[in-house]
Amino acid sequence: MLPVFGHTNPDTDAITSALVYARLLTRQGVPAQAYRLGELNFETPFVLREAGVEVPELLPKLPAGTPVALVDHNESAQSVPNLPELTVTRVVDHHKLGDLTTAQPAYLRFEPVGCTATILLGLHREARMPVERLDARLMLSAILSDTLHFRSPTTTPQDREAVAFLAPIAGVEDVGAYALAMFAAKSDLGDTPAETLLRMDYKVFPFGDPPQRWGLGVIETTNPAYVLGRQAELLAAMDRARAEEGLSGVLLSVVDILNETNLTLVLSATEEKVLREAFGVEVAGGRADLGNRISRKKQIVPALEAYFAPEA
Amino acid sequence: MLPVFGHTNPDTDAITSALVYARLLTRQGVPAQAYRLGELNFETPFVLREAGVEVPELLPKLPAGTPVALVDHNESAQSVPNLPELTVTRVVDHHKLGDLTTAQPAYLRFEPVGCTATILLGLHREARMPVERLDARLMLSAILSDTLHFRSPTTTPQDREAVAFLAPIAGVEDVGAYALAMFAAKSDLGDTPAETLLRMDYKVFPFGDPPQRWGLGVIETTNPAYVLGRQAELLAAMDRARAEEGLSGVLLSVVDILNETNLTLVLSATEEKVLREAFGVEVAGGRADLGNRISRKKQIVPALEAYFAPEA
Numbered sequence: 124m125l126p127v128f129g130h131t132n133p134d135t136d137a138i139t140s141a142l143v144y145a146r147l148l149t150r151q152g153v154p155a156q157a158y159r160l161g162e163l164n165f166e167t168p169f170v171l172r173e174a175g176v177e178v179p180e181l182l183p184k185l186p187a188g189t190p191v192a193l194v195d196h197n198e199s200a201q202s203v204p205n206l207p208e209l210t211v212t213r214v215v216d217h218h219k220l221g222d223l224t225t226a227q228p229a230y231l232r233f234e235p236v237g238c239t240a241t242i243l244l245g246l247h248r249e250a251r252m253p254v255e256r257l258d259a260r261l262m263l264s265a266i267l268s269d270t271l272h273f274r275s276p277t278t279t280p281q282d283r284e285a286v287a288f289l290a291p292i293a294g295v296e297d298v299g300a301y302a303l304a305m306f307a308a309k310s311d312l313g314d315t316p317a318e319t320l321l322r323m324d325y326k327v328f329p330f331g332d333p334p335q336r337w338g339l340g341v342i343e344t345t346n347p348a349y350v351l352g353r354q355a356e357l358l359a360a361m362d363r364a365r366a367e368e369g370l371s372g373v374l375l376s377v378v379d380i381l382n383e384t385n386l387t388l389v390l391s392a393t394e395e396k397v398l399r400e401a402f403g404v405e406v407a408g409g410r411a412d413l414g415n416r417i418s419r420k421k422q423i424v425p426a427l428e429a430y431f432a433p434e435a
Numbered sequence: 436m437l438p439v440f441g442h443t444n445p446d447t448d449a450i451t452s453a454l455v456y457a458r459l460l461t462r463q464g465v466p467a468q469a470y471r472l473g474e475l476n477f478e479t480p481f482v483l484r485e486a487g488v489e490v491p492e493l494l495p496k497l498p499a500g501t502p503v504a505l506v507d508h509n510e511s512a513q514s515v516p517n518l519p520e521l522t523v524t525r526v527v528d529h530h531k532l533g534d535l536t537t538a539q540p541a542y543l544r545f546e547p548v549g550c551t552a553t554i555l556l557g558l559h560r561e562a563r564m565p566v567e568r569l570d571a572r573l574m575l576s577a578i579l580s581d582t583l584h585f586r587s588p589t590t591t592p593q594d595r596e597a598v599a600f601l602a603p604i605a606g607v608e609d610v611g612a613y614a615l616a617m618f619a620a621k622s623d624l625g626d627t628p629a630e631t632l633l634r635m636d637y638k639v640f641p642f643g644d645p646p647q648r649w650g651l652g653v654i655e656t657t658n659p660a661y662v663l664g665r666q667a668e669l670l671a672a673m674d675r676a677r678a679e680e681g682l683s684g685v686l687l688s689v690v691d692i693l694n695e696t697n698l699t700l701v702l703s704a705t706e707e708k709v710l711r712e713a714f715g716v717e718v719a720g721g722r723a724d725l726g727n728r729i730s731r732k733k734q735i736v737p738a739l740e741a742y743f744a745p746e747a
Binding site (some may be wrong): 248 | 560
């Protein structure tokens with residue numbers, strides 16, 4: 124059984140793409156099983172419950188040399204700790220290519236679209252595999268989640284076309300209402316500890332050469348006032364993360380899904396300087412107003428890459 | 436016009452895949468132009484002449500930030516010197532993934548098949564683009580060249596299926612006779628200087644950590660006696676290459692296409708030790724008999740990767 128898994132701190136795309144790709148590979152004669160690399164956020168259980176599918180198991184420690192398939196990520200900092208020892212035979216991803224290498228030729232499928240699930244729909248079509256209702260529902264949910272129902276600048280025409288194609292197969296009549304229900308589930312944070320909030324959608328990136336490691340968290344919510352009301356707790360959690368993970372900086376962006384705005388919490392003078400200089404924004408009250416920069420992948424990471432890039 | 440190019444010291448796949456992918460992209464609304472990164476070997480002009488297509492121009496120096504598409508390679512050591520400054524937006528390749536990274540999500544299409552052209556045929560099919568006669572002839576030639584007409588262990592069922600599909604479109608009735616004619620053209624080396632012979636199919640690979648750079652040349656021929664008769668000249672050329680390029684070692688394999696054997700020239704005690712220990716073969720008369728290891732990609736490079744890998 125080929126293990127298939129998405130990134131740590133999994134979001135809906137990381138989980139559902141592992142499920143859908145494992146099912147597709149199995150149908151194609153490559154027995155595969157989906158795993159997760161961490162606890163789910165608050166949106167994904169809603170999606171899995173509505174689809175009637177079990178939460179994938181946590182990936183066990185794999186022996187060196189085990190063949191694996193990655194979905195929705197490729198950088199070692201976002202994967203299992205012993206990724207360099209494993210044999211990556213397949214990757215389906217929509218992120219920039221990081222430090223991945225392979226010892227042998229592999230199957231790599233990267234497309235600059237809004238969601239891994241959009242690529243997976245293409246794989247079904249190319250293989251002339253009819254899309255099953257369960258897979259349609261999972262892929263539809265992932266695309267709505269990753270693109271914030273087409274609000275994110277990462278959205279491409281292929282993502283919109285995929286949703287239009289998948290909705291009737293999935294039996295979702297009102298896509299807008301379904302997306303709002305997903306976002307409400309994601310925003311129902313209750314008394315979740317600040318540590319958990321920070322890590323719900325959190326990735327570590329190396330920037331510059333020699334690389335410094337930055338932790339970049341995002342909380343996408345329909346209720347930003349609630350999250351911002353817990354600013355002091357969240358800053359304390361960011362401070363602990365920086366110390367424990369030996370990071371150069373930590374940013375936590377509170378993204379208002381419906382109004383498409385980003386207020387980013389500012390931990391220290393280090394982050395303040397970088398935010399001012401990389402984005403040209405002002406910092407006040409411990410927050411930087413990043414305006415409509417709501418995509419980490421498309422608007423935050425590239426600006427930081429450019430800021431930290433060595434002079435040519 | 437998006438520049439599309441294969442690796443340095445181009446072989447038939449590197450040249451024809453650039454031509455075919457540029458034509459496909461252009462038909463798909465992305466104007467593209469094929470280039471080459473060096474002089475052709477003796478097989479490719481035969482293929483282009485038979486197909487009635489011009490030799491692509493040498494790639495000019497591109498300004499930093501220029502978007503480019505790579506075919507048949509991905510490692511910086513086999514590409515343009517300023518690859519890290521360029522913006523790689525597309526890669527179609529069948530080699531292991533090396534040191535490539537991208538600043539933005541890109542279109543990457545890697546499959547573990549015998550030839551880039553086999554992947555390109557798949558791209559035509561997925562896009563429902565009918566394969567034109569010229570493209571069929573170029574893709575057919577590349578697959579026969581890379582797989583040595585299915586003799587190489589890199590050959591996959593997809594490569595065989597592609598040839599069976601392409602031959603009638605290309606108007607090639609006797610595939611075996613066409614392949615022999617290609618190999619004869621490649622083997623008609625005349626009074627080619629030893630420097631040129633060494634570099635006809637020559638790639639530099641980093642092995643180990645910290646990496647040491649090795650130059651690995653292959654001469655695929657139906658007339659190995661001719662090449663081996665020039666052993667002294669070739670060893671002198673290898674010695675110059677090692678000094679000029681600051682390499683840790685240089686290997687030149689003389690591959691008998693029809694009998695599927697590999698005699699590798701041994702430059703010095705360094706290469707002799709590595710050949711003995713990495714492949715368990717004996718060295719005599721300045722040659723190591725590597726038996727039926729005729730694929731650099733599948734049989735030479737992985738053994739050297741493993742040999743130079745740091746202890747886990």
